[in-house]
Amino acid sequence: MMPSVPPPGSVKQPSLFLSLRLAWSLGYIIAIPAVVFGLGGAWLDKYLGTSPLFLLLGFALAVGLSGLGVYRKVKEISGAA
Secondary structure, eight states: OOOOOOOTTOSOOOOHHHHHHHHHHHHHHHHHHHHHHHHHHHHHHHHHTOTTHHHHHHHHHHHHHHHHHHHHHHHHHHHHO
């Protein structure tokens, strides 16, 4: 028995909208932790007089959380494919 082959044009290709949605969500995954933890670290440094200790720690935490978020998003996409 021959496997059925879908007719040309019936297989959905990733759309531009899907690509833009992915880029938008990855941008938020990266930008929001950087802004929140960067500003929080800058505020703590100003409040405690420890410049640039908490700013650097905030950005390091943001990089870690962003990396985890991107990893989960890539895992979700590759699992869906």
